[in-house]
Amino acid sequence: MKYNNILVQQESSTATITINRPSKLNALNKDTIQELHEAFKALDKDKKVKTIILTGSGEKAFVAGADISEFANFSEKEGGKLAAKGQKLLFDFVEKLSTPVIAAVNGFALGGGLELAMSCHFRVASDNSRMGLPEVSLGVIPGYGGTQRLPQLVGKGRAMEMIMTAGMIDAEKALKYGLVNYVVTQEELLPFCEKLAGKISNNSPVAISHAIKAVNAGFKHDSNGYAAEIKAFGECFGTADFEEGTTAFLEKRKADFPGK
Missing domain, CATH: 1.10.12 (Lyase 2-enoyl-coa Hydratase; Chain  A, domain 2)
Known part of the structure; x- marks a missing residue:
């Protein structure tokens, strides 16, 4: 299948999905969410694929957030539908995927980007990464599972602080909080994830x-x-x-x- 906003590569038993909207810092829009759904669905059905790595193009961002221009004028009803559809198509879908998904967080993972990383089965971050849920600074709350998955990973108190301050934390603090499993250099990020994927692929x-x-x-x-x-x-x-x-x-x- 041909994609406009993502790249899919497969080497041995590991597939890599790269969100490829560098001019938008890989922000999630409805088309990208749909393409990611289709890619994950196809790879999960492929018996040759044992592990999936998800990352963003470039060195600045994993995913800098949702594409705000798409929903700035939405009504309450439209906002609710946006969250419900996104959770079903992508965030819950990835969490429940039978194929392990490793988030290779390279740079900013904000809003929907952090929510996407948290829906993966675990996370590895580059040392230049910054993570946060800034939604309340826009008059809204995280709508793609952030209020649920962040407390599960870092605890209620830290999650409340991150959400209410709308601030960012760096990679080392994310590691200390348990939000990510490892922190490596930008150059080491994909090779490190590929090595982990190889270990996973040895198992049933x-x-x-x-x-x-x-x-x-x-x-x-x-x-x-x-x-x-x-x-x-x-x-x-x-x-x-x-x-x-x-x-x-x-x-x-x-x-x-x-x-x-």
Whole structure:
């Protein structure tokens, strides 16, 4: 599929999606959100893809926010629809994706950009990164999951401070807060993420997809995370990956997971 706002590359078992709107600091508009949805959907169906890296073009920004010009004149009803559609198409979609997604945060990740990074399964940041949710400075609140995912990652108090001050934090503070897993130089960012992706790709994709579901269940108010874990654990026993993994362990060899 041809995209106008993103680039998709695949090398071995790792795919990289690059948001490519450098003149807009990779800001999210409705077309980019739709293209990202289509790309993630296609890659998740591709059995050759074991891990996805998401990043932004250039060295200034991962995603500097949403494209405000698209919704500056929206009504209450239109604003609600905007948030609901965006969460369904992209942010919740990425969080629930069965293929692991690593956010390679290069530069500014603000507003919808930080919300997108937080919807990924974990984050690695370049040392020039700046992160924040500045929405209240525009008279609105984060609408793509920011008020929910940020407290889960950094705690309620820190999340409240970040949201209410509309300020930015640097990469080292993001690491201290637990918002990102690692901080590396700009030059090291993609190679480092690719190395992590390679480690993930050595493991059972079926088991990983079950693990993602189980972990996510623990953060839903209407779900029992322990029950979800038990169910997912049991389901793993009926997979070809479990048979291969246990057999390889007993035979003292590296597993070759079929992904079934």
